[in-house]
Amino acid sequence: MHIPVLKEEVLHFLSPQPNEDFVDCTAGEGGHTEAILERNGPLGRVLAIEWDPELFSVLLEKSKKEKRIVPVNDSYTLIEEIAVRKGFSSVSGILFDLGFSSFHVDRSGRGFSFMRKEPLDMRYNKNNPLTAYDIVNKYKEKDIEYILKKWGDEKYAKEIAHKIVLERREDPIETTTRLAEIVKRVIPERHKENLKIHCATRTFQALRIAVNGELMGIESALPDAFKILKKEGRMVIICFHEGEERVVKKFLRSHKKNIKLLTKDPVVPTIAETNKNIRSRSAKLYSLMKK
Ligand SMILES: C[S@@+](CC[C@H](N)C(=O)[O-])C[C@H]1O[C@@H](n2cnc3c(N)ncnc32)[C@H](O)[C@@H]1O
Known part of the structure; x- marks a missing residue:
């Protein structure tokens, strides 16, 4: 609840x-x-x-x-x-x-949290045709960078977007945990130590904002x-x-x-x-x- x-x-x-x-x-x-x-x-x-x-x-x-x-x-x-x-x-x-509720994070199964292995969806309403999977796997590198910077204030937007595009060439990025791992590998250790939040928080926030407009x-x-x-x-x-x-x-x-x-x-x-x-x-x- x-x-x-x-x-x-x-x-x-x-x-x-x-x-x-x-x-x-x-x-x-x-x-x-x-x-x-x-x-x-x-x-x-x-x-x-x-x-x-x-x-x-x-x-x-x-x-x-x-x-x-x-x-x-x-x-x-x-x-x-x-x-x-x-x-x-x-x-x-x-x-x-504003934003999402505990239900979305804990029970929806729609990939709002990097703490659970779930499909990358992030829609509040399934009538919305755009999913987080679409952005991560189909958008151009520049557009992913823009989303992460604009809606996540993510300092490493450029590096994360680049890594996403390299990784998806191997295999589509389907789950929250794989995306979180990719972000984790890009962000420098010293920056991670200084962060008060998980290093994937800003990426997930930006995607959620973009998906739901x-x-x-x-x-x-x-x-x-x-x-x-x-x-x-x-x-x-x-x-x-x-x-x-x-x-x-x-x-x-x-x-x-x-x-x-x-x-x-x-x-x-x-x-x-x-x-x-x-x-x-x-x-x-x-x-x-x-x-
Ligand atoms: C922080 S929660 C609100 C919790 C609520 N005040 C309570 O006490 O239970 C935000 C809610 O807004 C909903 N929401 C997000 N975007 C919306 C939109 N464009 N129109 C209507 N509801 C929206 C989400 O689905 C979520 O349930």
Whole structure:
């Protein structure tokens, strides 16, 4: 079960009041959605959007017992259209808890983690035609380098891309563990010793972002979400890496006349939270109010 990150802080900034409506753009198994529902009864609803059909099935079950959950299995890139269709065109708060969930890493079997031997897939939704296998085995060396640099901030992007292309000539690179091994062999020992993360983390992050079009999706969804927020409505965005933060900061700058920033500096988890949930350690929460 995914543990909702920064739950108390999300509730503090969204500040749900009785009968207010909210949108959870990345509902997952519904952790944050349920926390909001505890505060916005008896009539307040949550439009719970989740792209992954397996996670969505959990939400759907929950919505059968709790009618105030309005579940939608689609991408938040369609938020404006979905909100209007479902009667959420003026809401009190919107949440984006970006990236993947514990389910993807631990149970999906889709190659999100280099810690397990799995096929290189990394799609949140199988209707998406592009897989991590396609990028690693079919893209040009220059394009792989671009992806690793742009979305992984990977210092050794050029070397890793070159090695990938050499290796795939021998045999297609089919599994997470083979890809992680390739990365491990390229990165110099002294750099690995200085890293606080596994040396394949950035490569896997970049591929996941590229496969799911994540940063372009966030870039288009944030302004669309802002449109359905009512005056004095609150938005909370939880980021997990610099790429997401850059997109969020750009959005905040471009809307600065119409927002009141509620977090001067992004809010991070307490040590108690990171001790309980190691995956929360890189979370950074941004929040705003619509003027
Ligand atoms: C960090 S998890 C959210 C966990 C959730 N807040 C909870 O407490 O259980 C992010 C979720 O966003 C979903 N997701 C990623 N891209 C999406 C998109 N474009 N549209 C909708 N959901 C998306 C992922 O499948 C994942 O379940």
